[in-house]
Amino acid sequence: xxxxxxxxxxxxxxxxxxxxxxxxxxxxxxxxxxxxxxxxxxxxxxxxxxxxxxxxxxxxxxxxxxxxxxxxxxxxxxxxxxxxxxxxxxxxxxxxxxxxxxxxxxxxxxxxxxxxxxxxxxxxxxxxxxxxxxxxxxxxxxxxxxxxxxxxxxxxxxxxxxxxxxxxxxxxxxxxxxxxxxxxxxxxxxxxxx
Amino acid sequence: xxxxxxxxxxxxxxxxxxxxxxxxxxxxxxxxxxxxxxxxxxxxxxxxxxxxxxxxxxxxxxxxxxxxxxxxxxxxxxxxxxxxxxxxxxxxxxxxxxxxxxxxxxxxxxxxxxxxxxxxxx
Numbered sequence: 594x595x596x597x598x599x600x601x602x603x604x605x606x607x608x609x610x611x612x613x614x615x616x617x618x619x620x621x622x623x624x625x626x627x628x629x630x631x632x633x634x635x636x637x638x639x640x641x642x643x644x645x646x647x648x649x650x651x652x653x654x655x656x657x658x659x660x661x662x663x664x665x666x667x668x669x670x671x672x673x674x675x676x677x678x679x680x681x682x683x684x685x686x687x688x689x690x691x692x693x694x695x696x697x698x699x700x701x702x703x704x705x706x707x708x709x710x711x712x713x714x715x716x717x718x719x720x721x722x723x724x725x726x727x728x729x730x731x732x733x734x735x736x737x738x739x740x741x742x743x744x745x746x747x748x749x750x751x752x753x754x755x756x757x758x759x760x761x762x763x764x765x766x767x768x769x770x771x772x773x774x775x776x777x778x779x780x781x782x783x784x785x786x787x
Numbered sequence: 788x789x790x791x792x793x794x795x796x797x798x799x800x801x802x803x804x805x806x807x808x809x810x811x812x813x814x815x816x817x818x819x820x821x822x823x824x825x826x827x828x829x830x831x832x833x834x835x836x837x838x839x840x841x842x843x844x845x846x847x848x849x850x851x852x853x854x855x856x857x858x859x860x861x862x863x864x865x866x867x868x869x870x871x872x873x874x875x876x877x878x879x880x881x882x883x884x885x886x887x888x889x890x891x892x893x894x895x896x897x898x899x900x901x902x903x904x905x906x907x908x909x
Contacts, residue, residue: 627820628798631852663885670818671855678821732896738859739866748855756889 594767598719601762601777602700610694612640617687623677630677634670637692638662641699651696655782664757665692665699668778671749672703679715680705681771701778706771715774718750719763727754758784790834795827800850802828810844810879811835816852825860832864836871843874847891848881848906858890862897869898877902 614633616623642653642662653661669690676688684706693700707715721730731751738747753759762777791804791811800815811831819825835843845861847853853861868874878894880887882905895901 631799631816631818659883660885663889666852667886670852674818674820674854731893735859735862735893735897736866739863748859752855752858752890756886756893 596765599723599762600760600779601764604693605695608693608695610644611691612637613689613691615687615689618685623680623688627677630670630673633673634666637669638665641665641692641694644694652699652782664780668701668753668757668759668780671753672701672776672778675749676703676705679707679711681708684771686771698779698781702775704773704775707774709772712765712772712774716765722750722754722761727751731755753778790838793831795831808844809840809842810846812846813850815850817850817857818852818854819856821856825856829860829863832860836867839871839874841873841875844877844879846879847887848879848908851884853886862894865894865898865901875900877904880905882907
């Protein structure tokens with residue numbers, strides 16, 4: 594059964610501007626194209642911050658160019674790192690990332706194949722994220738990671754929530770053989786603006 | 788080997804040590820893949836905690852990008868410094884690099900005596 598969590602929304606009807614990149618895993622496995630994530634993240638950040646003539650975009654005006662560029666660069670990079678890390682290794686289905694550009698917000702939407710086991714682990718991470726304050730969980734996680742011998746960082750979502758004040762949502766769709774997960778980030782005006 | 792007489796570098800980044808004042812300088816963009824690729828840096832930071840210089844500076848003014856795995860590595864070092872108890876840690880930051888004023892403030896929550904010095908540099 595499809596599961597929808599957090600701030601997930603389907604594409605809004607008034608989205609006229611968007612940018613989508615599709616990564617096909619057929620020649621180079623997704624896990625081996627790690628170095629290209631920075632190229633994609635930089636490109637997407639450059640694109641959205643230079644799209645509107647004269648910089649006339651409410652979201653850009655309230656962040657300023659450097660801060661919005663930094664936020665998009667960071668969030669895209671983390672979402673792609675997660676998608677490349679956790680997608681089904683032998684899947685032939687692509688990873689897709691879209692930026693949906695609205696006057697007052699930016700929606701990041703990443704879709705990738707995932708094994709049922711990874712989906713179950715993700716479900717536990719989502720439950721934890723949705724039931725704690727991001728800052729409390731972030732500091733707890735840093736303290737826990739400092740003790741464990743070989744910790745996996747697991748901090749990507751928490752930094753997006755805590756440091757960039759964005760909202761996160763997920764849709765998990767069971768299938769055969771692969772499940773699909775869509776991860777969504779909503780970036781609105783900085784806190785205190787609007 | 789003295790902890791400062793080392794260097795780590797790869798595509799787009801360089802990290803090197805300096806003895807006077809004792810500091811580790813980070814340059815470029817660090818986007819390594821998970822904790823495994825960060826292990827050499829984690830080991831180096833562990834050597835610094837063991838050497839326990841009374842003053843220590845992390846200079847990230849030229850570090851344009853750090854992914855969440857890298858943030859984890861720095862946070863772990865800060866917690867180890869807190870546990871050690873006899874190292875005064877300063878982080879030199881760049882006001883003009885957005886991730887630094889968003890994420891580095893969390894290090895102070897882990898170690899309230901940590902000094903964050905923001906510089907205005909292009």
